[in-house]
Amino acid sequence: MKKILITEFMEQDSVDSISEVFDVVYDPSLHENIESLGLQIVLVDAVIVRNKTQLTEALLLKANNLKFIGRLGVGLDNIDTNYCLNNNIYVQPATGMNADSVAEYVMACALSLLKNIPISHSGTVSGQWPRTSVESRELGGKTLGLLGFGVIGKKVSRLAQVFGAKVIAYDPFVISSDADNLGVTLTSQEELFRLSDVISIHLPLTDETRGLMNSGSFNKMKKTPIIINSSRGSIINENDLLKAYKEKLIGGFALDVYNTEPVTAEFYKEITSSMNCILTPHTSGVTVESNIRVSQFIAEKVVKFLSD
Numbered sequence: 001m002k003k004i005l006i007t008e009f010m011e012q013d014s015v016d017s018i019s020e021v022f023d024v025v026y027d028p029s030l031h032e033n034i035e036s037l038g039l040q041i042v043l044v045d046a047v048i049v050r051n052k053t054q055l056t057e058a059l060l061l062k063a064n065n066l067k068f069i070g071r072l073g074v075g076l077d078n079i080d081t082n083y084c085l086n087n088n089i090y091v092q093p094a095t096g097m098n099a100d101s102v103a104e105y106v107m108a109c110a111l112s113l114l115k116n117i118p119i120s121h122s123g124t125v126s127g128q129w130p131r132t133s134v135e136s137r138e139l140g141g142k143t144l145g146l147l148g149f150g151v152i153g154k155k156v157s158r159l160a161q162v163f164g165a166k167v168i169a170y171d172p173f174v175i176s177s178d179a180d181n182l183g184v185t186l187t188s189q190e191e192l193f194r195l196s197d198v199i200s201i202h203l204p205l206t207d208e209t210r211g212l213m214n215s216g217s218f219n220k221m222k223k224t225p226i227i228i229n230s231s232r233g234s235i236i237n238e239n240d241l242l243k244a245y246k247e248k249l250i251g252g253f254a255l256d257v258y259n260t261e262p263v264t265a266e267f268y269k270e271i272t273s274s275m276n277c278i279l280t281p282h283t284s285g286v287t288v289e290s291n292i293r294v295s296q297f298i299a300e301k302v303v304k305f306l307s308d
């Protein structure tokens with residue numbers, strides 16, 4: 001019987017559906033124990049991970065039977081995809097399955113930060129009643145700049161247009177007719193930094209995108225934009241982001257992902273309740289609904305792949 005190893009949280013119904021067909025070991029904390037993972041991966045036909053399991057070349061070299069990696073999410077930066085390509089291991093992300101969750105998160109953050117809700121909230125709960133001191137803006141009529149116009153970027157564009165925002169995007173791999181059909185204008189990175197009131201990042205983490213947003217970028221921003229990052233932390237230089245906020249080059253920021261996760265004390269000691277910011281623990285893609293979709297999708301894919 002084919003052997004499947006699941007190293008992080010997966011919905012139980014989906015685990016059960018794979019277990020009906022294959023021999024499954026489900027240990028959601030296995031990603032924390034590299035030694036045990038190294039022993040268990042040796043004979044498996046498929047491994048299913050979220051983003052905490054680091055499937056490095058050193059680990060994959062031990063996996064003598066591995067043919068399939070299921071990723072319960074989208075980014076593949078925790079998997080050595082070059083090794084997989086060269087060794088005939090199929091990598092299946094759950095493309096699009098948590099996109100609605102991320103897109104709703106982006107809208108929640110854009111609307112909250114334009115309205116300065118984090119500052120209004122902390123002022124109100126501390127008894128200051130900041131009714132006139134906190135300035136508030138609307139999304140309607142503003143320009144939303146999307147860095148990356150893939151599955152999530154496109155979903156965000158549709159939601160933002162409902163609020164009357166103009167959407168522009170930087171993505172050299174998208175053809176302009178695809179963007180035109182969605183009422184979105186493709187632009188250069190420089191133009192996007194210059195024109196946007198809200199900038200949301202939807203890029204994969206690659207050698208080109210690592211550190212893409214840094215003090216050089218913040219200095220080009222002319223409209224004191226809100227910055228939202230729900231893709232990967234290392235795409236933004238966090239020190240430069242905090243400096244840009246202190247220097248009022250940006251009007252606020254929402255981060256779901258960080259240079260180091262869990263976030264370090266060095267970072268969060270810089271955050272105060274008087275800042276227009278929202279910090280979440282890498283949960284923008286996680287909802288009750290998306291967990292079910294992601295798990296069912298990967299369960300179906302692994303069963304089909306290994307049954308064919």
Ligand SMILES: NC(=O)c1ccc[n+]([C@@H]2O[C@H](COP(=O)([O-])OP(=O)(O)OC[C@H]3O[C@@H](n4cnc5c(N)ncnc54)[C@H](O)[C@@H]3O)[C@@H](O)[C@H]2O)c1
Binds near residue numbers: 174
């Ligand atoms: N925080 C979370 O919970 C969460 C959940 C889902 C996805 N994500 C992250 O969001 C990212 C985007 O997800 P998606 O489903 O939209 O992926 P996607 O692959 O559909 O879209 C990514 C887009 O980025 C573009 N791109 C790639 N390199 C680029 C570059 N150097 N410059 C400009 N554009 C470039 C691609 O052409 C593509 O259109 C994922 O890679 C993942 O890291 C995070």
